[in-house]
Amino acid sequence: MHFTIFDTPIVRDVFRVLSILLLKLSGWKLKGEFPLLDKYVMIGAPHTSNWDFPITLGLCFASRAKIYWMGKHTLFKGPMGPVMRWLGGIPVTRHQNNSLVQQMVDVYGRSSRLVVAIPPEGTRRAVKEWKTGFYHIAHGARVPIALAYLDYSRKEGGFGPMFMPSGDVERDMPLIRAFYADKVGRYPG
Template sequence: MSFTVNNVFSTFSAFHEFGAGPDRWGAPSVRARGDGAVARAAMHFTIFDTPVIRDLFRCLSIVLLKLSGWKLKGEFPSLDKYVMIGAPHTSNWDFPITLGLCFAARAKIYWMGKHTLFKGPMGPVMRWLGGIPVVRHQNNSLVQQMVTRFQDSERLVVAIPPEGTRKAVTEWKTGFYHIACGAGVPIGLAYLDYGRKEGGFGPMFEPTGDIEADMPRIRAFYADKRGRHPS
């Protein structure tokens, strides 16, 4: 398991879609495309599509979160489309805690991981867990694929850790901002706060296109949020 967590979360982002109807586990409402790796992979069958197992994991997650003292704060924004960022990201534990919170909230997620994770016998397992392989050096192509995905989707939320790494950083990656601007969608501010032992959802932010002005305003929301290993 340490191989999975250590490598997955080094390139982790989540790809979360709401289903139709009152059950948020519901079937995806977007159609698959044939002209991009992300579009082809996004609709594959995952643990979140497996009724008995997903419900079992939800119950287990609720119990484990309660026993460990973690609380889910807020609700997923009701908008059909937005980019969601999650910070701070400082530990391998962010991944299982985030998954537990998603199970508890009945959120269907996809996460994107380094393509090498999907080679060999672990590949099908990674995909069943919601993984989508990406090649890190194709950043510009990935942004455009995500913009196209938003344009072709009725309901879509992409969640991304803006630091892009567990190491202490002074500057965030800006891919999430460019995706939101290109797709014309807002940015949801989600977080893990180890100080309060809570994970939750804050306000929606409407990007203006002026990244120099917007980024400090976005980061201000996270000023009092503490990671497991604060910088």
């Protein structure tokens, strides 16, 4: 089952107008613009709430930005599967050791344009250490990392600098995390 009606410019324009309206009514704004590169890994932090997803999608629709995201394979079952794929979802099975990093590196290699959004925490719960899959995907694909955020204290989403991974994860991760020191999730801590 494929929802081709969603692939029309009219439907995208309707979602854009609705997103702009809902973001404005809720007080959310986008700081800056989506990077104008064909390929990059976009990380978003802090990720503390299910609300992060619709706010991020709203910012994307409002900006006419197309991103992809990885989600639990169970989100793609049943009638919502095609909708989730249209929204940019890539189903993944997290409990299998299936070299997800290499699979994504290969997808970047085959793609002329690709932006995949990945929450570095890997969960909505508070974590001390971030997962490093996003880093290894970017390094393996030789693409930069866009440091994106949702800051609930300011009701803004935006971007920091682009970060090109050196391959030295121990050196680079503290530099990446430092950008997020003053960003506040919906549920801090």
